[in-house]
Amino acid sequence: MNKTYKICVLPGDGIGPEIMGEAIKVLNVISEQTGVSFSYDFGRIGGCAIDEDGTPLPEETLRLAKEADAVLLGAVGGPKWDQNPGNLRPEAGLLGIRKALGLYANLRPATMHPSLVEASSLKPEVVAGVDLIVVRELTGGIYFGEKKRYTSEDGQEVAEDLLIYQEKEIERIIRTSFEVARKRSKNLVSVDKANVLESSRLWRKVAERVAADYPDVTLSHQLVDSCAMQLVRAPKQFDVIVTENMFGDILSDEAAMLTGSIGMLASASLGEGSIGLYEPVHGSAPDIAGRGVANPLATILSVAMMLRHSLGMDEAAEAVEKAVWAVLDAGYRTGDLTEDRSQALGTVEMGQKVIEQLQKQVVGQ
Known part of the structure; x- marks a missing residue:
């Protein structure tokens, strides 16, 4: 029987939903190549949760996170909520979920x-x-x-x-x-x-x-x-x-x-339990949100960290990393990585380049 992992997906604010879309595409390719299935439970955190639920960390989001094998998070925050009191700022959701899951160690390579x-x-x-x-x-x-x-x-x-x-x-x-x-x-x-x-x-x-x-x-x-x-x-x-x-x-x-570029850096938040939270180091970048130009590589590399640290899929993690490096070696860049913006790839285009490289590999679990 094929293994199924439950992933709690929290796209968050700003460019979060855009970069998360590419990360899930990468996971779907890993699923096709390994036979391991991923089920996705989407939740709200940060500013979008404040707008929809009146709190930066809804109880439903915490429930989904605690029932998951791992949590994949995009970004939180933005000027829209800058004047809110501390308990109603997007960052309170991020601090809250770390505390609730006991994630005391943040690894940032x-x-x-x-x-x-x-x-x-x-x-x-x-x-x-x-x-x-x-x-x-x-x-x-x-x-x-x-x-x-x-x-x-x-x-x-x-x-x-x-x-x-x-x-x-x-x-x-x-x-x-x-x-x-x-x-x-x-x-x-x-x-x-x-x-x-x-x-x-x-x-x-x-x-x-x-x-x-x-x-x-x-x-x-x-x-x-x-x-x-x-x-x-x-x-x-x-x-x-x-x-x-x-x-x-x-x-x-x-x-x-x-x-x-900070758009290249992934992170893993780990604790005493088995659930880890994985997110790019960069923020929500509201100035470019919705324009399709955000760099998805930090989120894709966060997927690799999730595969390695929470799911025990070391070969798959290495394959994702190799695909990212191959794309960069081939000269492809998003706008944050090049001065010549006319040649820069958009979010979806860069994600597709990674997928194409990933599909060339034979990936084990």
Whole structure:
């Protein structure tokens, strides 16, 4: 009997539905080639859910996600909802589903493919050969701490955001990063702000303690401002970076741009359970939504991560990645990857090129 996997699909806002359409086409080809079936349950999250359901994370969406084998998400957000209170902003849906599914580890690889070296804003000799991964803690820190807005006695408006981490939250993400590093070059950089923040001092203490269990991995520490500088100056020194929620949010986007476009970067959000959430690193790009020009490759590469990490289909994941690289090697580009926009492919055209390459391969499970 053929295996069937249930995928919760959350297209979201902006370009989300466009790029998600291409990702599902790729999954359908994988299904044809492997005999594995995928069933899709579509749900709403973010701004579209606010408009339709009055909340950025409807209970029905959570139900679909918890019953799925994996969650595939497009993007959330847009200026339409910028003035909403915090609990009615699209991003609250994203934070909420991560928390509800216990997805505490976000893996964001940034790899410079040789054919895209010229697309980077940095010198080729700086970015050629970059191959790193940012492991970001995803369910703690300042994003989830208590938030307050009030007026002080002298009439000034005051805002407070609490940055809080428990030792166990730090330990589990540190252990995850050591496991990732152990499978790569065994070089782990832990990023914090220990010269200023007490939470970072605890982070560093826990990292040092956990390191004793991984004598084969070299651990070093770097302050977040120094890391941001070094990512631009000499990014090839990094292999695996682990850091807390807000620092990881910022540094992973910086790392993404090393590769030429944030439209190329996939991510996986994993936890203690079997359900993972997969999404492109880029946002909803409302300025180009509906124009059919968005780069679908980050979402397609997120599909590859889903096949590998949640569904155990390593050969299929590799086939998807090979198809993407073959398309790029052949010189095809979306608008974000080339200065000559007249030659750029649209969303559907680029997706079709990947499918054509995928269909040339013999794909196993």
